Amino acid sequence: NAGVTQTPKFQVLKTGQSMTLQCAQDMNHNSMYWYRQDPGMGLRLIYYSASEGTTDKGEVPNGYNVSRLNKREFSLRLESAAPSQTSVYFCASSSCPGPTTSPLHFGNGTRLTVT
Amino acid sequence: TQLLEQSPQFLSIQEGENLTVYCNSSSVFSSLQWYRQEPGEGPVLLVTVVTGGEVKKLKRLTFQFGDARKDSSLHITAAQPGDTGLYLCAGTFRETSGSRLTFGEGTQLTVNP
Numbered sequence: 001n002a003g004v005t006q007t008p009k010f011q012v013l014k015t016g017q018s019m020t021l022q023c024a025q026d027m028n029h030n031s032m033y034w035y036r037q038d039p040g041m042g043l044r045l046i047y048y049s050a051s052e053g054t055t056d057k058g059e060v061p062n063g064y065n066v067s068r069l070n071k072r073e074f075s076l077r078l079e080s081a082a083p084s085q086t087s088v089y090f091c092a093s094s095s096c097p098g099p100t101t102s103p104l105h106f107g108n109g110t111r112l113t114v115t
Numbered sequence: 116t117q118l119l120e121q122s123p124q125f126l127s128i129q130e131g132e133n134l135t136v137y138c139n140s141s142s143v144f145s146s147l148q149w150y151r152q153e154p155g156e157g158p159v160l161l162v163t164v165v166t167g168g169e170v171k172k173l174k175r176l177t178f179q180f181g182d183a184r185k186d187s188s189l190h191i192t193a194a195q196p197g198d199t200g201l202y203l204c205a206g207t208f209r210e211t212s213g214s215r216l217t218f219g220e221g222t223q224l225t226v227n228p
Contacts, residue, residue, distance in 0.1 A: 004157070035218075042119075042203065043158070043218040058215065090157050103148060104205075104216065106157025 002026050006091050006107035013081040013114045021076040021110050023091030031094045032074035033104065034058075034066060036087040043090065049074055081114045088112070119219035121204055127225040128194055136189045136222045138204035144184045145207045148216070152201040161189075194226045 007022045025032065034046040045058030049068040063085060065077045074093075078085060088111050092104040120139045128134055138147070146165045150158035162171050164180035164187060171178045175198075177190040191198055205218045 040124075040220060042220040043205075045215060048215075092157070103160040103163060104150075104158070106159070108156050 004091055004093055004105050004107035006089075006110050008110060009108070011110060011112050013078075013112065015082060015114060017081050017114075018077070018079050019081065020078075021089055021091075021112075022073070023075065023107060024073045025091075025093040025105070026072065027093060027095075027105065028071070029093035029095050029105070030071070031096060031102075032068065033092040033094075034064070034074070034076045035090045035092065036060065037090060037109070038087050046076065046089075081112075083114045086112060086114045119204060119206055119217055121202075121219035121222050123222060124220065125223050125225075127227065130195060130226055130228050131193050132226075134191050134194055134224070136202055136224070137186065138188070138206075138219055139186045140206060140208075142185070142208050144180075144187075145209050147180060147184075147187050147204060147206045149178055149187070149189055150203045150205060152203060152221070153199075158201075158203055191224075194224075196226045196228050199224060199226050 004025045030051045033048040035043040037043050044060050046064050047058050047066040049055045052071045055066050067075045088109045090106050090109050092106045094102040094104050096102050122137045148163045149161045152158040162178045167182045167184045169180040175192045179188045201221045201223050203218055203221045205216045
């Protein structure tokens with residue numbers, strides 16, 4: 001069972017370069033999410049997609065764009081990378097965006113360094 | 116903006132000791148989840164609590180949800196080195212969309228053999 005798969009696992013960019021982080025889930029989940037994790041700041045929501053065809057901003061969306069390509073895939077794009085975007089990025093999915101019990105299933109992260 | 120506060124931020128104990136980790140908010144949770152994250156991996160769900168006063172047990176882990184649904188605790192009995200990891204609480208709030216799960220900063224637990 002693959003679950004949530006993220007690529008690449010590691011990436012080094014120079015300031016101003018662009019890149020796309022890929023995420024795919026095989027659990028037939030409706031909702032998908034992008035978080036970043038920084039020391040001392042926990043996980044912060046960048047963007048989410050409650051269902052195929054919809055995307056919404058999270059807590060820290062500036063500098064990022066997303067595409068919900070289909071039900072399985074949700075990509076995160078950095079158009080012009082900045083050192084402040086150095087972080088570990090996690091993609092997650094859940095069966096529904098309900099307010100209570102739907103757990104998140106996470107990928108293993110992409111470690112991005114911007115120099 | 117709803118904030119979650121976890122304490123302590125770091126905890127280093129010896130194998131066999133007991134410990135408690137706390138998660139607090141000034142707002143009422145709709146629900147609260149606890150996750151554990153190991154190095155190089157994503158967080159994995161341990162438990163979800165919904166009802167005020169709820170207590171759930173997972174082997175040596177006991178989770179409590181406060182009566183007022185503003186706080187939660189995770190108690191580990193007789194900790195083992197395999198319990199080492201980052202413990203995260205995450206909550207949803209009545210005031211915001213259910214899609215916006217807010218995470219605490221985490222408690223980094225190290226259990227020494």
